[in-house]
Amino acid sequence: MPAKSSTIVTALTAAAVVVVGVLGYQAAASAPDTLTQARKDSHRSAPKDHSDRRGTKDKAPAPAPVPAASGKGQRVVYSLGDKRVWLVGPKGKALRTFTVAPSAVSPPLGTYAVSSRSVSVTGSDGIAIEHVVRFANVDSVTIGFSAAVDGSRPDPDSSKKTGGIRESRDDGKALWDFALHGTKVVVIA
Incomplete structure (x- = not known):
């Protein structure tokens, strides 16, 4: 060459x-x-x-503190009255907290565990949802956290028995990453 x-x-x-x-x-x-x-x-x-x-x-205002009567260790805390969720780490410190839109059917106060999860499904209200984390069943209504793909939050409608506790898509992803199968969920007043 x-x-x-x-x-x-x-x-x-x-x-x-x-x-x-x-x-x-x-x-x-x-x-x-x-x-x-x-x-x-x-x-x-x-x-x-x-x-x-x-x-x-x-x-800016400080984030809402973890409720004292919500147990110990790593857990998800859901306050029915405050319409708020805390993702609590193993040492009892809130890693994240956010507001939610409650479901039409509320779970009784108590301690539960994440029983199933789905990446994406259609909610009982007909809305496409993602990051579904289920933890309770009340009168044949499954209760769980989810985020609407379109970002909407449900209007309270007592005529429909729905169990979806809705959060924003960002909060839904954070909860999904945190609340693996078996994670403790504490429901307080």
């Missing part, structure tokens, strides 16, 4: 390596960083300190 042809082949090979490297870098930069997102998700309920240019502080 003449020297000129060898130089051209070497130059083309080098150019191809550069192009592949650039494409790989772009793909890595646009891929979702699930570890960073998980860290962001776990800190969403943390209070934030907002300072203006003059240095004064406007603090």
Whole structure:
């Protein structure tokens, strides 16, 4: 092979390596960083300190504390009266808390365990839901947490016996990741 042809082949090979490297870098930069997102998700309920240019502080309200009479250890706490859920870590600290839209049929106060889960199904109200975490059954109505795919929350309708406790899609994903089969669920007043 003449020297000129060898130089051209070497130059083309080098150019191809550069192009592949650039494409790989772009793909890595646009891929979702699930570890960073998980860290962001776990800190969403943390209070934030907002300072203006003059240095004064406007603090956001602190997250609702874990109810004292909700047991010990890792658990999901669901307060019927507050319409709120806490994801509580093994040391008793709230990892996340959020409000929910309660179901038409409420579970009795007590301690339950996650009995089944579904990534996506149609709810008893006909709405497409995801991250379904079931834990109780009352009068043949299955009770569980879920998020509507369209982001809607149900209107209370006593004529329908539904057991879906609805949360936002972000909160539903967090609960799904936290509440594996057998996880304790404590229902309080």
